[in-house]
Amino acid sequence: MTNPAVIGLFDFEDDTVEALAKLRDAGFDDLTTQSPVSSERIDIALDKKHRYVGRFTLAGALLGALFGFLLPAIASVLYPQPQGGMPVISLPPYALIAVEMAILFGMLFTIGGFFILSGLPTFRSAPYSIETGEDKFAIVLAEADDRILEAKNIMRSSSAVTVEEIEIEAPAKAAKPDTDNKPEEEAQT
Amino acid sequence: MSDFHGVYVIDYSEVNQDVVKTLKPSGRYFAVLFLFGLLVLGFLGLYYLMSTVGLGLTGASSGIFWVTDIPAFIFWIGLAHGGTLLSALLYISRTKWRNPIYRYAEALTVFSILIAGLILLMHLGRPWRFFFILPYPVSAGAWPSFRSPLLWDSLAIGTYAVGSILFLYLGMIPDLGALRDRTTGWRRGLYKFLAAGWRGSDTQWRHLNSAYLLMACFITPLIALVSSVVSWDFVVSLVPGLHSTVYAPYFVIGALYSGIAMVIILVILARRFLGLDNYITGHHLDKLGQLLLAMSLIWTYLNAVELWSSWYAGSSFDTQVLLARIAGPFAPLYWAMTLFATIFPLLLISRRARVSSGVMIVIAALVNVAMWIERLVIIIPALARSHLPNAFADYVPTIIEITVFVIGPFFLLAALMMIFVKLFPSLSIHEVKELRLPRRSNQVSQALASLMGMPAASAGHAGPAKARGNQGGVGAPGAQDNEDIS
Numbered sequence: 001m002t003n004p005a006v007i008g009l010f011d012f013e014d015d016t017v018e019a020l021a022k023l024r025d026a027g028f029d030d031l032t033t034q035s036p037v038s039s040e041r042i043d044i045a046l047d048k049k050h051r052y053v054g055r056f057t058l059a060g061a062l063l064g065a066l067f068g069f070l071l072p073a074i075a076s077v078l079y080p081q082p083q084g085g086m087p088v089i090s091l092p093p094y095a096l097i098a099v100e101m102a103i104l105f106g107m108l109f110t111i112g113g114f115f116i117l118s119g120l121p122t123f124r125s126a127p128y129s130i131e132t133g134e135d136k137f138a139i140v141l142a143e144a145d146d147r148i149l150e151a152k153n154i155m156r157s158s159s160a161v162t163v164e165e166i167e168i169e170a171p172a173k174a175a176k177p178d179t180d181n182k183p184e185e186e187a188q189t
Numbered sequence: 190m191s192d193f194h195g196v197y198v199i200d201y202s203e204v205n206q207d208v209v210k211t212l213k214p215s216g217r218y219f220a221v222l223f224l225f226g227l228l229v230l231g232f233l234g235l236y237y238l239m240s241t242v243g244l245g246l247t248g249a250s251s252g253i254f255w256v257t258d259i260p261a262f263i264f265w266i267g268l269a270h271g272g273t274l275l276s277a278l279l280y281i282s283r284t285k286w287r288n289p290i291y292r293y294a295e296a297l298t299v300f301s302i303l304i305a306g307l308i309l310l311m312h313l314g315r316p317w318r319f320f321f322i323l324p325y326p327v328s329a330g331a332w333p334s335f336r337s338p339l340l341w342d343s344l345a346i347g348t349y350a351v352g353s354i355l356f357l358y359l360g361m362i363p364d365l366g367a368l369r370d371r372t373t374g375w376r377r378g379l380y381k382f383l384a385a386g387w388r389g390s391d392t393q394w395r396h397l398n399s400a401y402l403l404m405a406c407f408i409t410p411l412i413a414l415v416s417s418v419v420s421w422d423f424v425v426s427l428v429p430g431l432h433s434t435v436y437a438p439y440f441v442i443g444a445l446y447s448g449i450a451m452v453i454i455l456v457i458l459a460r461r462f463l464g465l466d467n468y469i470t471g472h473h474l475d476k477l478g479q480l481l482l483a484m485s486l487i488w489t490y491l492n493a494v495e496l497w498s499s500w501y502a503g504s505s506f507d508t509q510v511l512l513a514r515i516a517g518p519f520a521p522l523y524w525a526m527t528l529f530a531t532i533f534p535l536l537l538i539s540r541r542a543r544v545s546s547g548v549m550i551v552i553a554a555l556v557n558v559a560m561w562i563e564r565l566v567i568i569i570p571a572l573a574r575s576h577l578p579n580a581f582a583d584y585v586p587t588i589i590e591i592t593v594f595v596i597g598p599f600f601l602l603a604a605l606m607m608i609f610v611k612l613f614p615s616l617s618i619h620e621v622k623e624l625r626l627p628r629r630s631n632q633v634s635q636a637l638a639s640l641m642g643m644p645a646a647s648a649g650h651a652g653p654a655k656a657r658g659n660q661g662g663v664g665a666p667g668a669q670d671n672e673d674i675s
Binding site: 084108117121 | 366381400560
């Protein structure tokens with residue numbers, strides 16, 4: 001089962017943002033972009049501002065702090081090593097270890113959160129243009145249904161360099177990798 | 190300032206091509222790498238000899254039980270911090286001139302911390318027992334002492350090493366994706382695996398930016414934490430000359446100072462040998478020179494504070510150590526350090542000196558020599574002038590010791606950096622491109638400049654016209670006039 005989809009390539013960030021605004025105004029919502037650089041203007045145009053990585057970070061840091069304190073505390077209680085009248089659970093050194101572990105776990109959870117939220121690692125083929133790794137911006141409209149022509153026209157009106165129709169596996173998985181990026185004759189006109 | 194100051198054109202495709210070019214090794218490259226490989230083997234061979242014969246091969250005596258291994262360890266930890274400052278702290282402050290140079294800084298951080306760890310293992314004498322310093326029940330179910338600074342040290346350095354490697358990798362993912370699409374053979378396989386399916390989607394970029402910022406926020410305080418913990422190895426003892434409250438900030442600043450100096454050396458070498466003149470310009474050297482000068486002044490102040498407080502306290506034990514440093518057997522080293530780290534860097538007040546590769550590389554090298562000496566004159570005189578006169582000792586390092594702990598690690602760093610720059614993108618492709626986002630407004634300013642007969646437009650992405658002729662380079666002054674440049 002495949003769905004028709006449209007991928008348009010643009011030279012400029014401005015054109016991409018303009019096309020996104022027009023597509024959203026026309027009622028197309030299932031839009032994603034690919035780009036050689038990150039762009040805040042594209043995020044705003046897509047109205048995607050949620051950044052959840054910080055939640056993973058916070059969870060990791062708290063877990064790390066707890067681990068960093070409890071490990072020496074429990075070990076000291078189970079195997080006491082009296083030193084110069086110091087308490088068995090010494091706050092200053094154990095707090096230092098807690099800070100170190102909070103940082104370590106916070107970093108590990110941040111990386112883990114990034115991979116999970118970004119859908120990585122993935123080695124499946126998906127609609128992708130290698131030119132977006134160099135100098136082009138791409139808009140992928142995943143579910144164009146019977147309004148493909150309208151979507152293509154909107155992209156072209158925003159100075160798209162090429163606009164292609166592709167088939168992708170429903171609901172959003174890859175069926176036909178698009179890596180050659182040869183523009184259709186139709187798109188050139 | 191208008192956009193027309195200086196030439197500044199980034200052709201996005203050209204950035205990819207230029208980075209791919211840096212990955213192609215030449216015959217001369219392999220010859221130099223082979224030479225460094227031999228030198229590293231020699232260094233490891235001498236270490237093997239030292240570990241089997243024993244500390245008699247060094248200048249150690251009953252009073253001076255630490256020789257050049259501990260100063261070397263502190264020095265290499267310090268080098269790592271300069272990289273972190275440039276990559277993480279300047280990222281948080283959105284300092285754009287870091288973009289073309291920070292990858293070297295991050296690589297330096299990773300390799301320096303690994304070398305510091307290696308020296309720590311060498312210092313143990315019996316490296317196969319290294320797990321004794323980890324929080325792990327090692328003997329009869331007993332755990333290491335969590336109150337020992339050595340344990341704090343191993344955890345801090347371990348955290349720093351893991352964090353630095355992850356930070357380097359995270360920032361490289363988009364570039365690995367770009368290289369995956371432009372390479373073939375085993376390189377393509379390597380980049381495909383490491384890029385993990387990166388496609389540059391808006392979701393991926395958004396989460397990458399969040400994660401990278403958070404990682405930078407974690408890595409930055411690690412600079413202070415790791416150097417402070419290393420200084421506490423000495424400060425929490427009661428040894429005269431080491432028991433000083435100023436050592437934590439002194440170590441942090443010394444670390445940043447030597448690290449920035451090493452980044453300058455690497456950046457100048459990369460500019461020369463990787464053909465990245467268009468990306469790393471006099472503008473970057475100027476900024477790095479300003480940073481180095483600032484660090485020099487702060488370090489000089491802290492050094493003076495350390496001297497003054499030792500003298501003013503009036504403790505006879507501290508005075509003995511102080512005299513050994515400034516007027517005793519260690520005086521030549523101490524005053525050489527002052528000359529190299531306080532006097533010569535004052536040349537950087539002149540912008541002409543800062544933008545000169547030759548002057549900068551000489552000053553940076555001298556700063557690193559000075560910072561190596563600094564660690565030596567902190568540790569050894571304190572051990573050589575302990576509480577009782579009968580514990581006083583003289584110290585002369587041996588050739589083997591100097592080769593293993595002073596010179597050898599530099600060969601290892603050179604070999605690792607050479608391998609790194611041919612395996613991975615040494616220039617951050619996406620962050621260089623981010624200096625100038627491709628916008629029509631930029632292209633219009635470029636066209637206007639041409640019409641007005643100005644030297645060149647300061648447009649960003651060349652766009653369909655594929656404008657060429659970058660003479661000013663990335664991060665050149667004109668670039669800062671654009672709204673994307675801070």
